[in-house]
Amino acid sequence: DVKVTQSSRYLVKRTGEKVFLECVQDMDHENMFWYRQDPGLGLRLIYFSYDVKMKEKGDIPEGYSVSREKKERFSLILESASTNQTSMYLCASSFIFVWGLAGRLSYNEQFFGPGTRLTVL
């Protein structure tokens, strides 16, 4: 079974602190994703990575950065945590598969970790 683990289930930090959320997957997936989930807003993509040291901004990257030094690990960094970053953070990973005549890489189904509920006081 695919396993995606996140370093913490619950985290409480203070405003201005630097926060690291770690995600590890054990299925050699190329793609990794960070989402935040808020009531009434669904899942919103923060950043994703399709290869080591590669990253792309999602829909709400402001206030966040990411790091992917190894294929299995994808870190989300809050440089200076703020109260509006209190949320559930979900990490996901997926294989890349080739589709279409153009043969470009794309997404496949995503496998999710259990989430980290971050509270910023």
Added chain:
Amino acid sequence: AQSVTQPDIHITVSEGASLELRCNYSYGATPYLFWYVQSPGQGLQLLLKYFSGDTLVQGIKGFEAEFKRSQSSFNLRKPSVHWSDAAEYFCAVLFRRAGNNRKLIWGLGTSLAVNP
């Protein structure tokens, strides 16, 4: 613009009753379609997906979904709901963008409560 709509925010059904959760999308071509479930305090788990072929797809936990191109819909169904099905259900649609890029767009979710 490409979008995914789950019209029902909350649904309550009795245990043993049938269930249908709606998902509609706006897109010209046939996208890839997914249904995920999130149990309380957990991450998301894939229930089923549609890429091509038979428009009625079977998933885990006794769920099925039907892709209807004419209605731009991918509704999730279960003939008899169990109390353990109480969860949040998300529809997701993979759209093709310019330059062969892809974007996965999520619905806002439907919260299912099951009465005993």
